[in-house]
Amino acid sequence: MDGKKTGILSIVKQTIIDSKDYVAEGVDLLIKTIDETGALSEIPVVSQGMKVLEIKDSFQQHKYRRNCAAFLEACKINDTETVENLYNKLNNTGKTEEFTDSLLLITIESSKPLKAAIVGRLVSKLCTRDIDYTSYETLVQIIHAASVASLLALPEFIKSNDGFPYKHSNKIPEEALLFACGLAYRDGSKFNITELGVLFYNCAFKDYQDF
Incomplete structure (x- = not known):
């Protein structure tokens, strides 16, 4: 090495x-x-x-x-x-x-x-x-x-969604940014954060006030 x-x-x-x-x-x-x-x-x-x-x-x-x-x-x-x-x-x-x-x-x-x-x-x-x-x-x-905007879209979505990593809606403002970094997917009308994305949120954003 x-x-x-x-x-x-x-x-x-x-x-x-x-x-x-x-x-x-x-x-x-x-x-x-x-x-x-x-x-x-x-x-x-x-x-x-x-x-x-x-x-x-x-x-x-x-x-x-x-x-x-x-x-x-x-x-x-x-x-x-x-x-x-x-x-x-x-x-x-x-x-x-x-x-x-x-x-x-x-x-x-x-x-x-x-x-x-x-x-x-x-x-x-x-x-x-x-x-x-x-x-x-x-x-x-x-x-x-990823762009900084894409990274920040993760806590923005989950915190604005009462802590839930999914939402039944066809209009998610953060959707394109989260798709771009591979942290989200769709199942019909249901928008979901991936398991890795949820882990990312819990480790890097959930317990912090800033970003």
């Missing part, structure tokens, strides 16, 4: 474990101000990550910092043992490279920090075993490929 990716996953693991300290120091504020100095530069996954990945372009550095901050703010895990368990499981099942690739795909390439925040929530649920790895990996690929 690529030595760089091995190093990055180790950095990510330790950063998540220490994330309570970073959040306490104001990571959410850093997201709003895009502060690229001070506390944010001290976060290992940011400072060491850019060195290991050799990110030199200033725009890419800016985007990577911002996405890492959004990811950390969202990935709040109180039980650090669960992070260690996930790290060990990834190593033991040969999923380390795949997991790292997916995480880097979001933190390096996403144009909006919202995608990194959503993945941060999913990683938190992965640690607590509220979502299985296969579903997690599939959702990360959907998040990367």
Whole structure:
């Protein structure tokens, strides 16, 4: 396996474990101000990550910092043992490279920090075993490929529908957006969110006030 990716996953693991300290120091504020100095530069996954990945372009550095901050703010895990368990499981099942690739795909390439925040929530649920790895990996690929509007259409539909993942109607405002990312289907006049879509909603949106 690529030595760089091995190093990055180790950095990510330790950063998540220490994330309570970073959040306490104001990571959410850093997201709003895009502060690229001070506390944010001290976060290992940011400072060491850019060195290991050799990110030199200033725009890419800016985007990577911002996405890492959004990811950390969202990935709040109180039980650090669960992070260690996930790290060990990834190593033991040969999923380390795949997991790292997916995480880097979001933190390096996403144009909006919202995608990194959503993945941060999913990683938190992965640690607590509220979502299985296969579903997690599939959702990360959907998040990367989908538009922000399509992703937000999921909580918009379910919350406006009193929490139900289906509705008998031929007029669903979010239908096209949810079809576009494969999270919904129709059975005659009944509009349905897929099982994966329901899991996605429960893990990334249900218990949160924002988006």
